[in-house]
Ligand SMILES: Nc1ncnc2c1ncn2[C@@H]1O[C@H](COP(=O)(O)OP(=O)(O)OP(=O)(O)O)[C@@H](O)[C@H]1O
């Protein structure tokens with residue numbers, strides 16, 4: 001139905017849009033049946049923008065990102081619907097060779113487990129130099145590789161460049177994987193939990209690095225469990241639950257007025273002492289209607305059945321959308337929003353009003 005997403009309107013002016021994902025659907029077929037891992041996801045990423053995907057474990061964040069450039073194991077995963085446009089080019093219709101070129105050049109991916117992204121039989125330097133464009137001479141490429149390792153905070157980069165992955169700690173492998181991802185100067189960096197398994201000093205450094213990238217016009221699609229990392233980096237947040245995006249909007253707007261009952265629960269579960277929301281997906285997420293309704297304290301009869309509720313604008317904020325019947329035209333969202341006051345996750349600098 002064409003009215004599935006009546007509001008908010010386009011998140012990016014067309015000229016500024018780099019990535020545009022529309023009604024993406026990815027199934028995963030297991031022995032126990034088919035999981036709708038991504039179930040009608042739409043969003044955009046603008047040039048130089050950082051968009052952050054948050055949501056509990058199993059909500060479909062990684063599968064969403066891996067669906068974009070075809071790096072899911074097929075089978076068991078199968079992109080069954082939707083469209084993905086990158087700079088005007090349809091990625092779901094691109095062939096393997098086109099996708100391989102885009103991944104080597106314009107879209108870089110940092111995976112959730114960095115060790116698996118590195119090849120154990122080549123040194124870190126060989127892998128970096130290979131990723132650096134052919135325009136460089138061998139010595140210039142090595143110099144650039146050392147600089148990249150310094151940028152991601154590898155100490156003694158000029159000697160550690162000759163190490164093999166097994167000589168690096170988990171955190172260092174993660175940083176090396178980020179360096180390799182940056183080697184091609186991508187227009188879009190997709191980073192899945194890039195700051196886990198590193199200590200706070202390195203985390204701060206990586207946050208600086210990612211922020212610097214967007215200053216230079218690179219776009220970042222970031223998955224993180226850590227709302228502090230999201231607060232430090234995101235222009236916009238996408239909140240996922242049960243393979244769907246339940247809420248979206250500018251960072252400060254979402255932190256100030258989390259509208260969806262799930263976002264409120266996620267922010268509440270996030271206390272100052274734990275660095276990640278510790279919610280883990282239930283196995284019995286409904287596959288129709290509002291996916292969150294079984295856990296929702298505001299659930300009503302209209303939450304059952306049919307499509308996911310449309311994304312409604314919250315108040316007069318066209319850029320803040322929430323997929324919840326309580327924000328539809330005939331509903332009074334006041335009780336849901338009242339709960340939001342207590343659900344603010346972390347102060348995003350300075351005083352809130
Ligand atoms: N290779 C696979 N085989 C079977 N099921 C899978 C596979 N990969 C993902 N899934 C399932 O797809 C759903 C979405 O998983 P996904 O990895 O995208 O979650 P996530 O939001 O990234 O979680 P996390 O924060 O734990 O990384 C989950 O139910 C997961 O169990």
Ligand code: NI
Pocket residue numbers: 061062063112192
């Ligand atoms: Ni994941």
